[in-house]
Amino acid sequence: MSYCSNCGINNPLEAKFCPSCGTKIGIEASKKHLSSYKEKMYKNTIIGLKNEGKKIVENKAKEVFNSALSKSKNISEESQSISEVFKATKTFNNEVEEPNSSTKKINKWTWIYIIITVLLLYFGNQSEEVIGVLIFSILILGIVFFRRKKEKPYNWLVKIIIGVQLIFLVALVADRLENFSAITILFIGLLITNIMLLLKGNNS
Numbered sequence: 001m002s003y004c005s006n007c008g009i010n011n012p013l014e015a016k017f018c019p020s021c022g023t024k025i026g027i028e029a030s031k032k033h034l035s036s037y038k039e040k041m042y043k044n045t046i047i048g049l050k051n052e053g054k055k056i057v058e059n060k061a062k063e064v065f066n067s068a069l070s071k072s073k074n075i076s077e078e079s080q081s082i083s084e085v086f087k088a089t090k091t092f093n094n095e096v097e098e099p100n101s102s103t104k105k106i107n108k109w110t111w112i113y114i115i116i117t118v119l120l121l122y123f124g125n126q127s128e129e130v131i132g133v134l135i136f137s138i139l140i141l142g143i144v145f146f147r148r149k150k151e152k153p154y155n156w157l158v159k160i161i162i163g164v165q166l167i168f169l170v171a172l173v174a175d176r177l178e179n180f181s182a183i184t185i186l187f188i189g190l191l192i193t194n195i196m197l198l199l200k201g202n203n204s
Helices: 027-104 108-123 128-146 156-175 182-200
Strands: none
Touching (some): 108 128, 128 156
16 A cells, blocks of 8 residues: 555555545655654654643642642641730730739829828817818728729719818818918818819829
């Protein structure tokens, strides 16, 4: 059998011309057609191998990329969980420390109020006026002591008692202006302190 170099049809060996296209057929033409066919097969094989190799490389690259992506995702999740742990610890520490800080901080006017009350108790000589003032002072300090952990220890009730004591002190100071003494000075100091507690009693 011989092949037509033009159309590629198989022809008998004795045929000199292709019955399909009329091209001259010979041994050299058959060899030429065969070599061109082999060349095409070689080229197709090389192209196929290149395509397969390209696909293998692409698939391997995808696998490496996906594994790296999953590892980075796991690391980010672990770091996020660690940050949440530290955040929770920080919040817990803040919750623990806040009550201690509120108990340690006492308003400076409260301290002045306590000092003046102690001085009245010491220098008052058990007079009725001083005892009346001290009753208000002890009541105010008692309520503030029990409310010391609150955000506003000087609530409406304490302010009402301070207001009543303030009116009482104004009357005492006005009555004692003629006979000015150390007790009168303490009454004036307590009166000023009452005014400041009404205005800034809940400030730290």
